[in-house]
Amino acid sequence: MEKITEKILLQKSSPKANKLDQIKTLNLSRMGLKSEDLPVPLLSQLCSLEELDLSGNMLQEIPKGLCLPCLKTLNCSNNEMEDVTSLKALRNIEELRLEDNLYLTVNDEHKVIFLLPRLRMLNGKDISSTAHHIRHGSTEILRKRVIGLWERSFSLPDPVTAQSLAAVEKSFVNAAYSQIKYGPSSLSDYTKFRLEMIAKEYLKSLTCSEEGSEVQDVTPTKEKETPTERKTRDLGGKSITSPQKRTRNNTEVSAEASPRKSSRLASAAPVEASPRKSTRVLSAPQKTDPILSSPRKHARMTSIDTPEGSPRKSSRLESISQKVVSKTESPRKVSKKPDISTPTSRPAKRESPMKPAKDQTTAQQSKQTTANTPRKTSRVKLHVPQEPVSLQPFHVLQCHSRQDSPDDFSTQLWACAFEPPQECSGGDIRDGSRTVATCGGETLCVIDCESGHVLKKYKVPGEEFFSLAWSTVLMTRTGGSTRPCNILAAGGKRGLVKLIHPRVNLAFGEFRASRRAISSMRFSPRNASFLFTGTYENKIFLWDIGGLDRDYNFKISKLLVLETCSTPLHVSLLPASPDTHLLSACDDGLYVFDIQLSKNTQKRNEEMEVVFPIYKKNDKKNTYRTIDGLSFLSDDIVASKSHMQGSIYLWSWRATRASWNGRKKEVAAVVLAELQWSSTEIPYLSLGTCPGYGYVVCGDDQGRLWMYHITDTMMENFKSGKTISATEVLEWPSPVRAGMGALKGPSINSIAMDPDLHYLVALTDKNMAVVWKRENH
Structure with missing residues (x-):
């Protein structure tokens, strides 16, 4: 405040301005100002101010009450602006700069052009033609559609009261949002902004004879978007020229506008119609516009219906279809709840919590072991809480439906991951995250676990997402x-x-990683721009996407090609040294690769294969070697399973690696413990771990969650040949639909937990994402 006052007084003392109301230019750039730091009363005295420079600060909005009637030029570049509606009071602005505000989108550009009727220069470009279209071009089209909607479906309440009008207005605006479609999906947020204004003004005109005094509108057509918005992308090459960073609300900016995409993808799609179709029943995706939005419809399931004959995973493996059917036909008691988002009772536990003995003070040193003789080995202490956590079902979301249909129970959900600690916001960085990304079918969703709201939704017609991964890169x-x-x-x-x-709601780029499907993905925790992609061509690629510039341009380079003998289902990096080795769980085994870039060889085969005791079982089809679950529980302890196994192995990476002599490819896993699990024969039910709390969790084919709280005491007391029971088995919460029965438990395809185990997310093969929440949180 003192610095601002000093600058203003300095301007006042200049020969051209003896008084505050004579100051015409003011430079307040690079002063570290936040919105609340701007002295509104003092600035409002500058009634002759024509140019104001606020660049290089930390402003999120223009404070309310600021009145500068003569202001014509405003520079707000390189700030943290999130709301442009605050600029509405400065209606005489002719030139405005908003570059390098990370959270502003093309929707915000259109809003500010509409709100500032005299604006002619935006970010140094003449916007006259665009502005005319935005302010006038499509007003009548939207107005006619709004009026038509009113005449078809609405009427004034009788009697007209403030309360009844408010209810009608709310319904009218919501109907306009959902029923009136106009312009490209990249501008859907701006369209909603204008539809709300038009709807409210029209309703007001019906009640007070003022025929829409200020209703002006435009929903720009695709051809009239800002020039930077229409930059094209290289969809399959090594670099992507992407639109500027302004697409915060509601779009994947170029998916529907790129003719090259349709031609490239049309030719690529038939290569792999659906890689997992041979083992799971999948429905053909419907064609809809690509969307990156903030949908909250069809998200939370207050009810669920089970259509007769809905496809199940019984045909995932044709050879075992009859076995699966017999397993799933057994009746179970289901609890009917009015709304799973507010559960009234806790699901029954299938196992009692274990009572571990007292901690032992020393770890045991073991000899090298063979696959059929698992023994204890020296271990790193887990240092996890000794008391198990308690989880309650919190939300069931049906947000991946094709065409947002509430009757879609065939879309299978495959992968989920929690967002890393939040980005800087006013200097604050949260330690944990409650935001989770999920994928399945042609949709990718970003969900707030606490509220159950679908924050963002990204849709690609004809796609079937199998995997996703988060990373924090520098822009x-x-x-x-x-x-x-x-x-x-x-x-x-x-x-x-x-x-x-x-x-910022921006799908800023894409690149082709394979001519066949992508099965798994993982960013390196040490090199945030390094991305591993496992593919159905039996290869794992390491890509470097580099950093991002302010326009989201980046360069792709391929660093490594790892040859696998079958499809890599999961990839894991060593927590302590993620740049040395990679573990790949594949359809026919678990393989270890040397990924050190200091070596010259770009194409590499596996360094060794880890084998397990279960392999000794007779199995003509080798299904015991399908490793469909893999995750590190600590720097040393690995959890893995085969879908035919009926248990989960905990084994030591260091001891296993140390027992390898370097001559043979195979090395027996040094098994530390074996966890009892479901006897299902359904593949691709992956497990999840929470190292900070010592938890391993895996779902089964009946919607249950098998939870294992792994403590040092448990590990030290493990006896070879005996499995450890689950600490707790959480039953399927059996959500219901009004007037319908409860849905039977589906298969749990994927599990994710946030680092503090506040939330657990389970994805199913029936288009449901279930959020569990820790009690007393």
Whole structure:
């Protein structure tokens, strides 16, 4: 405040301005100002001010009450602006700069052009033609559609009261949102902004004879978007020229506008119609417009219906279809709840919590072991809480439905991951995250676990997403400074990696990782721009996407190609040294690769294969070697399973590695413990771990969650040949639909937990994402 006052007084003392109301230019750039730091009363005295420079600060909005009637030029570049509606009071602005405001989108550009009727220069470009279209071009089209909607479906309440009018207005606006479609999906947020204004003004005109005094509108057509918005992308090459960073609400900016995409993907799609179709029943996706939005419809399931004959995973493995059917036909008692988002009772426990003995003070040193003789080995202490946690079902979301249909129970959900700690916001960085990304079918969703709201939804017609991964990369800003931003990578049957910045609702790029489907993805925790992609061509690729510039340009380079003998279902990196080795759980075994870039060889085969005791079982089809669950529980302890196994192995990476002599490819896993699990024969039910709390969790084919609280005492008391029971088995919460029965438990395809175990997310093969929440949190 003192610095601002000093600058203003300095301007006042200049020969051209003896009084505050004579100051015409003011420079307040690079002063570290936040919105609340601006002295509104003092600035409002500058009634002759024509130019104001607020660049390089930390402003999120223009404070309310600021009145500068003569202001014509405003520079708000390189701030943290999130709301442009606050500029409405400065209606005489003719030139405005808003570059390098990370959270502003193309929707905000259109809003500010509409709100400032005299604006002719935006970010140094003449916007006269665009502005005319925005302010006038499509007003009548939207107005006619709004009026038509009113005449078809609405009427004034009788009697007209403030309360009844408010209810009608709310319904009218919501109907306009959902029923009136106009312009490209990249501008849907702006369209909703204008539809709300038109609807409210029209309703007001019906009640007080003022025929829409200020209703002006436009929903721009695709051809009239800002020039930077229409930059094209290289969909399959090594680099992507992407639109500027302004697409915060509601779009994947170029998916429907790129003719090259349709031609490339049309030719690529038939290569792999659906890689998992041979083992799971999948429905053909419907064609809809690509969307990156904030949908909250069809998200929370207050009810669920089970259609007769809905496809199940019984045909995932044709050879065992009859066995699966017999297992799923056994009746179970289901509890009917009015709304799973507010459960009234806790699901029954299938196992009692274990009572571990007292901690032992020393770890046992073991000899090298063979696969059929698991023994204890020296271990790193887990240092996890000794008391198990208690989880309650919190939300059931049906947000991946094709065409947002509430009757879609066939879309299978495959992968989920919690967002890393939030990006900087006013200097604050949260330790944990309650935001989770999920994928399945042609949709990728970003969900707030606490509220159950679907924050963002990204849809690609004809795609089938199998995997996703988060990373925090650096974005270059004006002046050379950088800012961290959380990005999301997702891929599926088309073999394309989609790159998304969910915070600003921008799908900023994509590149082709394979001519066949992508099965798994993982960013390196040490090199945030390194992305591993496992593919159905039996290869794992390491890509470097580099950093991002302010326009989201980036360069792709391929660093490694790892040859696998079968499809890699999961990839894991060593927590302590993620740049040395990679573990790949594949359809026919678990393989270890040397990924050190200091070596010259770009194409590499596995260094060794880890084998397990279960392999000794007779199995003509080798299904015991399908490793469909893999995750590190600590720097040393690995949890893995085969879908035919009926148990989960905990084994030591260090001891296993140390027992390898370097001559043979195979090395027996040094098994530390074996966890009892379901006897299902359904494949691809992956497990999840929470190292900070010592938890391993895996779902089964009946919607149950098998939870294991792994403590040092448990590990030290493990006896070879005996399995450890689950600490707790959480039953399927059996959500119901009004007037319908409870849905039987589906298969749990994927599990994710946040680092503090506040939330657990389970994905099913019946288009349901279930959020569990820790009690007393």
